[in-house]
Amino acid sequence: MENGHAKYRVAVIGSGNWGSVASRLIASNTAKLPSFYDEVRMWVFEEILPTGRKLSESINEQNENCKYLPGIKLGTNVIADPDLESAVKDANMLVFVTPHQFVEGICKKLVGKLTPGAEAISLIKGMEVKMEGPCMISKLIADTLGINCCVLMGANIANEIAVEEFSEATIGYRKDKEVANRWAKLFTTPYFLVSVAEDIEGVELCGTLKNIVAIAAGLVDGLDMGNNTKAAIMRIGLREMRAFSKLLFPSVRDNTFFESCGVADLITTCLGGRNRRVAEAFARNGGKRSFDELEAEMLRGQKLQGVSTAREVYEVLTYRGWQELFPLLSTVHEICIGQLPPTSIVEYSEHTPNLSIIGGHTPFY
Numbered sequence: 299m300e301n302g303h304a305k306y307r308v309a310v311i312g313s314g315n316w317g318s319v320a321s322r323l324i325a326s327n328t329a330k331l332p333s334f335y336d337e338v339r340m341w342v343f344e345e346i347l348p349t350g351r352k353l354s355e356s357i358n359e360q361n362e363n364c365k366y367l368p369g370i371k372l373g374t375n376v377i378a379d380p381d382l383e384s385a386v387k388d389a390n391m392l393v394f395v396t397p398h399q400f401v402e403g404i405c406k407k408l409v410g411k412l413t414p415g416a417e418a419i420s421l422i423k424g425m426e427v428k429m430e431g432p433c434m435i436s437k438l439i440a441d442t443l444g445i446n447c448c449v450l451m452g453a454n455i456a457n458e459i460a461v462e463e464f465s466e467a468t469i470g471y472r473k474d475k476e477v478a479n480r481w482a483k484l485f486t487t488p489y490f491l492v493s494v495a496e497d498i499e500g501v502e503l504c505g506t507l508k509n510i511v512a513i514a515a516g517l518v519d520g521l522d523m524g525n526n527t528k529a530a531i532m533r534i535g536l537r538e539m540r541a542f543s544k545l546l547f548p549s550v551r552d553n554t555f556f557e558s559c560g561v562a563d564l565i566t567t568c569l570g571g572r573n574r575r576v577a578e579a580f581a582r583n584g585g586k587r588s589f590d591e592l593e594a595e596m597l598r599g600q601k602l603q604g605v606s607t608a609r610e611v612y613e614v615l616t617y618r619g620w621q622e623l624f625p626l627l628s629t630v631h632e633i634c635i636g637q638l639p640p641t642s643i644v645e646y647s648e649h650t651p652n653l654s655i656i657g658g659h660t661p662f663y
């Protein structure tokens with residue numbers, strides 16, 4: 299507390315492409331806003347660079363993440379820390395921004411180490427599938443750590459935000475609007491406009507599912523199909539995103555799909571994202587080189603989320619008998635694992651089933 303007002307200390311857990319840009323964005327605000335401590339600790343998954351230097355040391359010396367965000371100064375109040383416990387010490391606002399496959403292990407290491415009353419926000423686009431069913435990443439964080447967790451999703455290609463091109467984002471929250479507004483204050487800048495929506499599942503599922511549609515869009519590009527085909531993929535994808543979200547969480551709101559986290563993120567990812575780019579290469583190689591191989595070669599340490607999300611969603615679809623209702627989401631997974639050729643991405647529509655069978659009415663399509 300300072301002068302009777304709460305003061306907030308921010309830690310960022312993750313330092314990849316978006317993690318580095320988010321740290322820079324946040325740090326530009328904490329340096330200015332009196333309700334936040336200036337310093338932003340950024341946890342770094344330690345790596346040894348080709349020069350033999352540690353990534354965290356290099357970031358602190360150059361004030362730049364030469365591997366995941368070269369050429370951009372982070373702000374001198376961003377401090378890289380390879381020690382997870384030390385990175386979150388005394389922090390009461392925790393920003394989670396790692397590829398989704400690593401978050402469970404990270405959370406387990408943080409149990410019992412957090413400042414009482416800490417709040418979290420997840421910028422992670424992905425989901426986990428457990429024995430008991432699908433689990434959104436914000437819920438995984440909240441349940442493992444016993445803390446409240448909002449989400450921030452949107453049309454946010456990190457490299458564009460790094461050079462301060464105008465973008466929007468959506469914060470999803472469950473009940474506490476005051477907390478959501480505090481997160482919005484932390485993130486909002488003149489070039490990054492943030493709105494809040496009381497629909498955490500809807501916001502998070504938009505960010506998660508659009509990565510599967512982006513794979514489909516990349517396949518279409520790799521097959522040299524035109525804009526009409528790609529637009530059709532995006533429309534069908536958006537429709538399936540909304541239907542799947544509402545089946546999982548009936549509380550999900552239609553309006554959420556018109557926020558930055560919805561249609562805008564779908565568009566930007568299908569035009570300029572990494573999932574699209576690698577899927578294009580996959581199709582150009584006729585599916586002969588795996589996504590893992592192409593990811594390693596093309597992204598140099600950055601991670602795709604769409605391929606694993608397609609698998610996770612497919613598990614849910616098969617377990618619940620919904621596969622035929624979601625031809626695009628299902629087909630993307632079957633192409634990714636080599637069960638179908640890339641050209642199948644536009645063949646499935648011939649077999650599109652009667653989509654009105656759920657519950658005998660047409661609530662989704």
Ligand SMILES: NC(=O)c1ccc[n+]([C@@H]2O[C@H](COP(=O)([O-])OP(=O)(O)OC[C@H]3O[C@@H](n4cnc5c(N)ncnc54)[C@H](O)[C@@H]3O)[C@@H](O)[C@H]2O)c1
Pocket residue numbers: 312313314315316317318342343344366395396397398400421422423424454455456457599600601602603
């Ligand atoms: N990059 C973007 O434009 C962007 C924009 C919005 C949202 N996102 C989302 O943000 C999340 C993080 O993406 P990113 O772009 O910051 O990461 P990234 O793909 O650029 O980088 C991969 C990160 O994973 C780390 N890592 C590798 N192995 C690890 C391990 N075993 N344990 C923990 N960490 C490990 C690496 O050190 C690196 O920091 C993803 O869910 C992504 O979908 C990304």
Ligand SMILES: O=P(O)(O)OC[C@H](O)CO
Pocket residue numbers: 423452453454455456509512563566567570571572573574602603
């Ligand atoms: O580069 P992608 O495909 O991981 O997408 C990045 C962001 O999610 C776009 O908002």
